[in-house]
Each structure stands twice: as C-alpha cells, then as structure tokens.
Amino acid sequence: MKKLIAKQKEKFLEHLTSYKGYSNLTVKTYKEALDEALEIIEIVKEGKHILFNLMPYRIHISELKSKTISKKLSAIRSFSDYLNESGIKVVLKADESVKVAKTLPKPIAHKHIIEALQHADLQEKLIITILYTMGLRISELSHLELKDIDSQWIRVIGKGSKQRDIPVLETTRKLLQEYLEIFSPKKFLFEKNGEKLSENSLRYIINKVFARISLKVTPHQLRHSYATSLLNGGAPIVDVSELLGHSSMATTQIYTKLGSALKKQNYDKAHPLCGVKQ
Incomplete structure (x- = not known):
C-alpha cells in the first residue's frame, strides 16, 4: 500500500x-x-x-x-x-472542519480523584469510579440498568439511542460486586425508593464528595479526565472516540487541546525514527 x-x-x-x-x-x-x-x-x-x-x-x-x-x-x-x-x-x-468549544472543562488530576475516593462511602466511590474509568455522561449513568452490566463489560445507551460497550476494569468490577451485594438494586444500578437516581441527585453526590477535599468538580470533568488520560497514555483516537460514544472523531479532538506536550511525546514515541539523529 x-x-x-x-x-x-x-x-x-x-x-x-x-x-x-x-x-x-x-x-x-x-x-x-x-x-x-x-x-x-x-x-x-x-x-x-x-x-x-x-x-x-x-x-x-x-x-x-x-x-x-x-x-x-x-x-x-x-x-x-x-x-x-x-x-x-x-x-x-476527518477532513471536516473541527469546531472547538471556546472553553473546555479542565480534567481533574488523578491524585485528586484518588484523594476524593478515600473520603467517599461505597455508593459515592462507585459513582465516581464509573465516571472516571468508563467516561460515561451523567445521563447515561442515571439510566444504567443492571441487565446491561456483566463482569467484563457494560452496555451503555447513549445519545440517539446509540449503543456502545465499555470494558470494566478489575478494580471497578470488585467495587461493583461489593455494591450490588450490599445495596441489591432491582432495575437501575443507582436507585432510591425503587426509582433511578436523577441526574441532579448524582451531581449533588459528586459535588459533595469533592467538596470534602475543597474542590468543585462536575461529572463532565470526570469524563474529560477519562478521555485525556487515555489519549495522553497513547490510546488511538478512534478507540477513544468509540468509548466516548462520539458520532465523529472531530468531536473527540477537543480532548486533545490540553496536554499538548504529552500529545507530541506520544507521537514521537510511536514514530519509527524516534531517537534517530538526522
């Protein structure tokens, strides 16, 4: 070729x-x-x-x-x-013009997320962990049903009823198993009085947890942290786009605007001429 x-x-x-x-x-x-x-x-x-x-x-x-x-x-x-x-x-x-938001939500540093998790109860910990390790939208988390969860994957119904499968990390799986054994939800993963927790209720929980370490964090910032962590770690943008449920990789490109130094470093590592003096 x-x-x-x-x-x-x-x-x-x-x-x-x-x-x-x-x-x-x-x-x-x-x-x-x-x-x-x-x-x-x-x-x-x-x-x-x-x-x-x-x-x-x-x-x-x-x-x-x-x-x-x-x-x-x-x-x-x-x-x-x-x-x-x-x-x-x-x-x-990916030849189309790329529209980039004027302001981007800043990702939360990994160390701050770990610190917040240390001050969270089991339900709070699972909510934050799923958003951080799976990149879900808050609406997707609210509608997440037990039938769409197994030990290795979860099936997410995103915008436009588009389905995508996201791998479950081992640490998330263990936390999820512990939560299910204790809370025993019936239909939705996060419930209250037999009804799914609303998006506002989930936002309140996230705000409350991070307030304990004097940070103000939105659910979308955790999704942003997920995306930027994968891209900065060398994950192909096409894979990240699919995991996020984006209809176009042009949308995913907004997540590359931060961490430019790491981005260039990853491409340098991937290129066969890396380290070869010209």
Missing part, C-alpha cells in the same frame, strides 16, 4: 510540474507537505477504496498557525483528487 501511494505521489508531483505548470518552489512545498503527512496519516484499504484517516495528522499539526494548517491539508486534498481522477478511489476521513 505504501509503495503504491509513494509511487503515485511522485507522479502527482510530476503532474504539477508538467501539466499544471507550477514553479519548482511550489512543487517543493507540496512535496514537503505530503512527505510529512503520509508518514502520519492512517492509510487503510477498505473494500474498493483506500481510506485516508487524517485525524492523527490533524492532531500532529494542531499547534501550527491556521494558515499553515490550511496549506498542508490543501496539499493532501489535491493529492486525493489526483488519485481519484487517476482511477484510485480515495476517501478522506
């Missing part, structure tokens, strides 16, 4: 010179942009077409000026158009 793309890239550059009449400097700019991008873009054969997943590259260049990013992406789009015109079907993924 890489050999095919590399060969087509050289033909594309020749096409820019011979048929488009681009200057040597412009062609050099295209070459440098494509050389960089094709080392990072995820290229996968899917049926009758080739998929170019641009998200890893977009993350890689996210700290550059918007004009520079636009030029780099334009080079990829031009190359993609050339391939399609040449009979090689290429589909670009």
Whole structure:
C-alpha cells in the first residue's frame, strides 16, 4: 500500500510540474507537505477504496498557525483528487472542519480523584469510579440498568439511542460486586425508593464528595479526565472516540487541546525514527 501511494505521489508531483505548470518552489512545498503527512496519516484499504484517516495528522499539526494548517491539508486534498481522477478511489476521513468549544472543562488530576475516593462511602466511590474509568455522561449513568452490566463489560445507551460497550476494569468490577451485594438494586444500578437516581441527585453526590477535599468538580470533568488520560497514555483516537460514544472523531479532538506536550511525546514515541539523529 505504501509503495503504491509513494509511487503515485511522485507522479502527482510530476503532474504539477508538467501539466499544471507550477514553479519548482511550489512543487517543493507540496512535496514537503505530503512527505510529512503520509508518514502520519492512517492509510487503510477498505473494500474498493483506500481510506485516508487524517485525524492523527490533524492532531500532529494542531499547534501550527491556521494558515499553515490550511496549506498542508490543501496539499493532501489535491493529492486525493489526483488519485481519484487517476482511477484510485480515495476517501478522506476527518477532513471536516473541527469546531472547538471556546472553553473546555479542565480534567481533574488523578491524585485528586484518588484523594476524593478515600473520603467517599461505597455508593459515592462507585459513582465516581464509573465516571472516571468508563467516561460515561451523567445521563447515561442515571439510566444504567443492571441487565446491561456483566463482569467484563457494560452496555451503555447513549445519545440517539446509540449503543456502545465499555470494558470494566478489575478494580471497578470488585467495587461493583461489593455494591450490588450490599445495596441489591432491582432495575437501575443507582436507585432510591425503587426509582433511578436523577441526574441532579448524582451531581449533588459528586459535588459533595469533592467538596470534602475543597474542590468543585462536575461529572463532565470526570469524563474529560477519562478521555485525556487515555489519549495522553497513547490510546488511538478512534478507540477513544468509540468509548466516548462520539458520532465523529472531530468531536473527540477537543480532548486533545490540553496536554499538548504529552500529545507530541506520544507521537514521537510511536514514530519509527524516534531517537534517530538526522
């Protein structure tokens, strides 16, 4: 696959010179942009077409000026158009514009979450642990039913009734088992008087626990902590996107705006030229 793309890239550059009449400097700019991008873009054969997943590259260049990013992406789009015109079907993924919230909820440091758990009772501990280790929305936690929970996975019904399965960590599983034995809920995981705990009730519990260590924390901050921890730990963004229940990886990209140093460090570690002196 890489050999095919590399060969087509050289033909594309020749096409820019011979048929488009681009200057040597412009062609050099295209070459440098494509050389960089094709080392990072995820290229996968899917049926009758080739998929170019641009998200890893977009993350890689996210700290550059918007004009520079636009030029780099334009080079990829031009190359993609050339391939399609040449009979090689290429589909670009994550090529849509990314809308980023003006303000992002700050993730809670792991040490603060552990400290809060030390001051929590069993129910409080399970609520916080599930949000932190599974990245659920508060609405999803409120509606979580016993029938959707087993020892290794939980099935979550998210936005638009979209289902996703999330692995249960061993520490969470043990805590969950202890909770079920003591509280014996009937239908929903968290109940009161036979009814599911409301989102507001769950928020109040979370606020109360973190107030004990003088912090103000929202449920979404725990979801944010989950996402950023996975991404900073090197988890592929496509996997994190699925675990979060995002309809598009472009949404997941907002979680990459924090911890830029760690983000770059993870890509450096993943690249085969890591540690090789140029």
